[in-house]
Amino acid sequence: MLDHLSLLLLDAALIAVFFAFLWKSDGAARWRYFWKVFLALSLGAIAIGWLMYPFPRS
Amino acid sequence: MAAKGSPAKAPAAARLPLAVLMAAAWLVPGLGHLLLGRRQRAAVFAAVIATAFFVGLALDGELILPRAGDPLSYLAAIANLGSGVLFFVAKLAGLGDGVVTAASYEFGNTFLLTAGMMNLLLVLDTHDVAVGKKAW
Numbered sequence: 001m002l003d004h005l006s007l008l009l010l011d012a013a014l015i016a017v018f019f020a021f022l023w024k025s026d027g028a029a030r031w032r033y034f035w036k037v038f039l040a041l042s043l044g045a046i047a048i049g050w051l052m053y054p055f056p057r058s
Numbered sequence: 059m060a061a062k063g064s065p066a067k068a069p070a071a072a073r074l075p076l077a078v079l080m081a082a083a084w085l086v087p088g089l090g091h092l093l094l095g096r097r098q099r100a101a102v103f104a105a106v107i108a109t110a111f112f113v114g115l116a117l118d119g120e121l122i123l124p125r126a127g128d129p130l131s132y133l134a135a136i137a138n139l140g141s142g143v144l145f146f147v148a149k150l151a152g153l154g155d156g157v158v159t160a161a162s163y164e165f166g167n168t169f170l171l172t173a174g175m176m177n178l179l180l181v182l183d184t185h186d187v188a189v190g191k192k193a194w
Contacts, residue, residue, distance in 0.1 A: 004165065017106050018107075025194045
């Protein structure tokens, strides 16, 4: 089984590919958009997880 | 001049009513774009959605159906049903029951919900391309 970070990165990559092809029509723009979405999802999830550390689990 | 990557013509889609085209797009991920002549995008969309769906199943995710007293399950069911034929085949094969105690259960759900919602967006995109709102 993949660890949680790998799964997060895989999901972010799939979503980024999807939206890059959905919203951009040429190759260069797709690459730029892919990286924007991928980094936003990955780093955003890590940042939100880090910010949630102070909150109790139950 | 046609946009880069746009098809010269879409003969199959030209003969199909819009509702049928959208239904095809929902049932089989990527089929709507394929019928519109967007072969590359159709292949990518089909691969992405199928990958997300099967990873979700492999991670013990659940294909959620509506449950009485659980309003969020209705939203999840709509998202899961968005996967079209993948949902029905998996259900018929006895897959997607979900293992709540599995460490990957929530991740599996996330992949399954993502796959369904991406396919629902494809249905809308198929509509936009078919009616000419989107040129490529």
